[in-house]
Amino acid sequence: MYDDNTNQWYVEIANPLEQQNGKHAPRLRFPVLVPEKYEEDIIDLVIGESVGVNAKGKPIIEYRPYTVEIKRKNGEYYIHLVYEEEVYGRELAYDEPIQAERIAGIDINIDRIAVSIVSKQGNFLQSKVFYCHELEYVKANKRNNIIGETVRDVYDWLLQENVGAVVIENIQLRQRHDTDKRFNRLTHHFNKKKLTETILRRGLRLGFRIKKVNPAYTSVIGRFKYMKKYGLSVHESAALVIGRRGLGYQERLPKELINTIKTKVKRHLIAVLGSMEESYKQSKSGTKQRQYLGMMLKKIENFKKEHEWSLWNILHKFCWLNQYQIQLKEV
Incomplete structure (x- = not known):
């Protein structure tokens, strides 16, 4: 079981030695360390899957059968869950x-x-x-x-x-x-x-x-x-x-988007480069930006040789949509 209040997994074991007549055996509760890679599978298995609601509006939970084994090894106890997964797809x-x-x-x-x-x-x-x-x-x-x-x-x-x-x-x-x-x-x-x-x-x-x-x-x-x-x-x-x-389809840019990159985006990047102050150009960040914009301009010039994703990246970096109209981003 999982306790939301403590964010901790526990295992409960019935203790028949202290069972009183006509009553359920009291439970012994022990914290359990669950490896992260198995946590989601165990949640599905133990908590079950909601498959609908009953007449009172409460969820109907579907559980899969499983068995629990507790084994001792080198002074430590390990819990093994065994279950089958039915797969048709x-x-x-x-x-x-x-x-x-x-x-x-x-x-x-x-x-x-x-x-x-x-x-x-x-x-x-x-x-x-x-x-x-x-x-x-x-x-x-x-x-x-x-x-x-x-x-x-x-x-x-x-x-x-x-x-x-x-x-x-x-x-x-x-x-x-x-x-x-x-x-x-x-x-x-x-x-x-x-x-x-x-x-x-x-x-x-x-x-x-x-x-x-x-x-x-x-x-x-x-x-x-x-x-x-x-x-x-x-x-x-x-x-x-x-x-x-x-299905394996490639997403090439439509002609109007190619034209946007070749005209609007290209002019925009050239204008940004031309408007840089000399002191900023010589700075470390300015040098990096000039190199980056230069690389983008080179990709635009050689767009026919570029992978589609490279061109979509240019569009993503420098354009945005406003009421379906393409606008240029500030660089």
Whole structure:
């Protein structure tokens, strides 16, 4: 069991030696050290997964069977949990093609899960956002219930829409290009790994093919390329990019964005270099900035040889959207 008040795991053992007639045996409670890499699996196993609510509005928790063994070794006691994982789906390799007619890209955030469905040709079909604002504030056991309920709602919708495969971010490669102060304050409340693993585990149980992709620039690409085109939020747009990336599609910059970089951004960077005061140019920070801007200008000049992500990075660094209109950032 896990105690939210002490943030500590415990094991309770019945003590039959002190059991009184007609009463339950008293419990002996001992603190347990749980390795971090197993903590999420144990939470799922011991706390269970919320699968609905009863007539009184209380959550219905589904538990998986498991056995507990306590072993003594070198004067220390170890607890072994043994359980089986039923899996009907499969996790695909990064270069393995997706065999499905409809694919869902999923963008996971601290207060919502955005899902966009695409065809196998990479065309946008529809999207939906599943909100879970309470994750920012509740304790661990309640958070586990909310995650279970939200992920269940996601898959109920995907099954209804005949989706056969799911694409999610590989959080080990996660890079946030939209970090803000609010996100930094709430990071410790939000277990991204827990939510992602719940999506993965439930999808495999339900028979989905699941693929992980590099999340680099998905929000940036979605914002500049698809948000206005399909009338989506930035998170739905990112989910669309994730789904397309799972299918192997490259996100080249449209001609209008290339022109923006070659004209507006280029002139902007040249103007910044030209307006630097001589004293600042000679300073350490000024030298670094001149070198950086020079490197960016070189990339713009040789844009045809650059990787798409390099160009998206330039757009991200020096541009932002205001009512779908591209504005230049201060450098």
